[in-house]
Amino acid sequence: MKNKKTTIDDIAMLAGVSVRTISRVINNSPMVGEATRAKVLQIIKDLDYHPNAQARGLAARRSYLLGMIYDNPDALYINNVQRGVLSVCRELGYELVVHPCDMHSDSLTIEAVGFVNRSKLDGVIILPPVSENNDLAGVFEKAGVNYVRLASVALDKAENVVISNDRSAAASMADHLVGLGHRRIGYITGPLGMKSTQERLDGFRDALEKHGCKPDNEMIVTGEYTFNSGAECACELLKNPDPPTAIFASNDEMAVGTIKAARQLGLNVPGDLSVCGFDDSILASRSYPTLTTIRRPVKEMARLATAKLIASIDGREDDARAMNIVTPYLVPRESTAAK
Amino acid sequence: MKNKKTTIDDIAMLAGVSVRTISRVINNSPMVGEATRAKVLQIIKDLDYHPNAQARGLAARRSYLLGMIYDNPDALYINNVQRGVLSVCRELGYELVVHPCDMHSDSLTIEAVGFVNRSKLDGVIILPPVSENNDLAGVFEKAGVNYVRLASVALDKAENVVISNDRSAAASMADHLVGLGHRRIGYITGPLGMKSTQERLDGFRDALEKHGCKPDNEMIVTGEYTFNSGAECACELLKNPDPPTAIFASNDEMAVGTIKAARQLGLNVPGDLSVCGFDDSILASRSYPTLTTIRRPVKEMARLATAKLIASIDGREDDARAMNIVTPYLVPRESTAAK
């Protein structure tokens, strides 16, 4: 790299004080005279000095590195989370190390703990669906690793989770459809093991029940959160003797698949069939017709999670324990219409 | 964290050898007896020992951290690159620190160098369009920072760039359209400053010329690589007294915008108008009709770039200097048809 990196000693030298003092100003310790601090700061600036993060970490047992663990094919979601996390990292002087993994691997937990130990991460943020793995959380807990999970239910202590209220969001979509006059509404779930699948379905069902139109079991089919599964499930719903007038696919990929299936069956959306999704991914605004969907404040969740994580790292328990729950909201577009 | 981290000394203790030897086996030095190595490895495994990356880095002036610098709104692209980079990182024991930035900021270079110095990164991968900034590259060069750029032209020494041959890809799309009988073809460019814009346009123009149908200037309009700009540019092309029978939008977002515009004008795609894009993003397979486009081997480029970067870091000059150029290829779908 550079010819000769300037070190804390150089600064101490020039400032005519001990390294201890320099260290104090670098770490914003209040126990430094104003004059001294100003002088040191100036010298640091003049020399464009950057403390060596490794040395700092080694001595202080802190790396100023956060990790992000996930196994999610949705690039848009990952990217959104990443940006939210980074915006807070930047403010607070942290860097982000990304770590996709295989959530079905036997060695997931070992691998994950290895990752944080190896890189000496100060904490990790875990994205769904990996975040639903309680073993992983347990291992982190036991190992004393700071972590925050992004989830759709309160599956951990307040300081370890940020929640998206998918249930009430799904309910609001049900309200929307009923409000448009739909009574027979098909629903395509996500994979059965996932919490978000259950939450969204429960929200949908409860809302319909409240409106007095409990859905038949045959109006609820199991998808995989994929485009193709959406198309297949939609066909299944639509070939029912008494087909639905609206289909709520529990994510956008499946909703777009549903639109495709409808088109192939000669149905007009939203004329013959209303379709809606969940996520407000890029597909929603680009599809034809554009998709009525639910927007999750993903970036905001990520910001909250990061702030919370850093609060834990800093030992600010109160901040860390603050309850963080965000509520997604409905974005009406062209794909839903009055019956 | 853990009660008592096991260190290299513990291992040395148990193995009955010196730390130097342990260090050697950790770093795969050949100068260790087979028996000794095996024994040490076993103990390391038994104790689940992970060398402290910070201490290692501090002593060896190496962090095993790579950076990725970008300013690109295309989440899919970023995500693809990221996965490619990570796949090589994983094989070679590196971690990835992500760093979005503002390419129009005055302090871009200062900020970027600060980033690598602060985190003591071993090297960085720069994505387009930031990769087209020669100042940045120059500063890295001068600071002795290892870097590799992803680009569409050879704008640096072989060891510092991996190239995607967008020009020939655009040409093959032109061939495709001409092959379908189209002669009057509209073209929507990207933002004028970008290399990829120029390369794709040149490839398109050269190919058409070769086929003896040089496009009118009015058949070439300037877009912004966005959905809306695509729709607007398409309208402009289509309201021409002698409208095109095909439109080549130089990325998928604009191509989808073009399809939307055509629909609004009552044109059938591909019946009345063939449309094609560039990128093979998720939109291409989800749009209606599905989009004929160009697939860039993005992940492969990222892998090459990472391998090259690590070769530089390791001082394996030959590997680092190997010429890396990938050629995107055409993916035919429903949106183009014979005239």
Added chain:
DNA sequence: CTGAAAGCGCTAACAT
């Protein structure tokens, strides 16, 4: 409020 000095865990000359 400030200073001297002992590590943090590992690597790499220099020996053997």
Added chain:
DNA sequence: ATGTTAGCGCTTTCAG
């Protein structure tokens, strides 16, 4: 082929 030991650059008791 293996051991000894002096740092790498910073934080942090413990004194002053």
